[in-house]
Amino acid sequence: MTINTDPNNRPYNEEAFRKTVQRRTIMSFVLFALFFAGIIGLRQWIISQPLDSGALRPFRNVLNANGDFFSHFSAPDKKAPAYTKAQAAKQARVNGNLGMDSELDPAGFRLKVVPFGKKDTMYFTMSDIRSLPHQDVIFNFKCIEGWSQVSHWGGVKLYDFLKKYKLGSRSLSTAPERDELSSLPDYVGMETPDHQYYVGLDMKSALHDQTILCYELNDRPLPAEQGAPLRLIIPTKYGIKHIKRLGTIFFSDVRPRDYWAEQGYDWDSSL
Numbered sequence: 111m112t113i114n115t116d117p118n119n120r121p122y123n124e125e126a127f128r129k130t131v132q133r134r135t136i137m138s139f140v141l142f143a144l145f146f147a148g149i150i151g152l153r154q155w156i157i158s159q160p161l162d163s164g165a166l167r168p169f170r171n172v173l174n175a176n177g178d179f180f181s182h183f184s185a186p187d188k189k190a191p192a193y194t195k196a197q198a199a200k201q202a203r204v205n206g207n208l209g210m211d212s213e214l215d216p217a218g219f220r221l222k223v224v225p226f227g228k229k230d231t232m233y234f235t236m237s238d239i240r241s242l243p244h245q246d247v248i249f250n251f252k253c254i255e256g257w258s259q260v261s262h263w264g265g266v267k268l269y270d271f272l273k274k275y276k277l278g279s280r281s282l283s284t285a286p287e288r289d290e291l292s293s294l295p296d297y298v299g300m301e302t303p304d305h306q307y308y309v310g311l312d313m314k315s316a317l318h319d320q321t322i323l324c325y326e327l328n329d330r331p332l333p334a335e336q337g338a339p340l341r342l343i344i345p346t347k348y349g350i351k352h353i354k355r356l357g358t359i360f361f362s363d364v365r366p367r368d369y370w371a372e373q374g375y376d377w378d379s380s381l
């Protein structure tokens with residue numbers, strides 16, 4: 111007795127069975143080849159695309175879309191959690207020394223500021239900067255490499271500095287206001303004196319209450335390897351944005367170049 115498993119009760123036909131198997135084998139081979147060609151074609155297309163801020167355009171678009179999406183959740187006016195001095199590391203980590211080779215002359219130091227529209231460049235001494243109200247910032251410093259550390263910095267609010275010297279608005283006669291963001295230039299750019307390291311910031315984050323021009327670490331003068339005489343501390347963003355050895359500040363409606371964004375990292379780098 112034979113068991114016929116065909117529901118239509120057709121007799122078993124070896125020749126037909128072999129043909130079906132053969133046809134399916136060819137079909138799956140063709141589909142696989144098409145799929146493979148598609149992947150290779152896509153890859154060819156992607157690598158033929160132009161570079162945009164250091165990433166191939168399609169990847170940069172994904173990075174930008176990611177950044178735009180997540181910026182809705184991490185509002186730049188949100189405060190980074192505060193800590194006490196006792197919680198801060200006694201020995202703050204040192205990381206990164208790009209753009210820090212130029213000669214260090216704290217007495218001769220001038221912070222260069224180029225007002226919006228490249229109007230007359232202005233220069234500020236450390237005493238100009240120190241004359242503003244002192245501000246401590248104690249926060250959890252986070253590096254994209256994966257480490258974080260609570261550290262204690264001192265300086266003056268970038269906002270206070272820009273307000274006092276009427277910088278960062280579209281004209282030289284008005285001080286920037288936080289609640290008039292739409293009337294201000296969109297971005298702030300910062301570079302080391304030798305222009306080897308540079309960051310771009312959105313205006314809202316630059317004017318944030320915890321963003322400081324920093325000249326102290328643990329109540330003492332900022333050490334050279336941590337950015338003396340002046341660096342940026344911007345607790346709402348990853349370490350890459352905390353430029354050390356600050357030399358120049360400028361304002362723009364075009365996204366300023368950014369060292370790590372050119373290496374493929376998220377341009378915004380908000381926490």
Ligand SMILES: Nc1nc2c(c(=O)[nH]1)N[C@H]1C(S)=C(S)[C@@H](COP(=O)(O)O)O[C@H]1N2
Pocket residue numbers: 202203204205206207208209210252253254302307335336349350351352353354355
């Ligand atoms: N000029 C300059 N600033 C810089 C860097 C750098 O290489 N050069 N590295 C950045 C990175 S990646 C980090 S994590 C922080 C580290 O600051 P720290 O040395 O005070 O820990 O500085 C940032 N600012």
Ligand SMILES: [Mo]
Pocket residue numbers: 205206252253254255349350
């Ligand atoms: Mo970093």
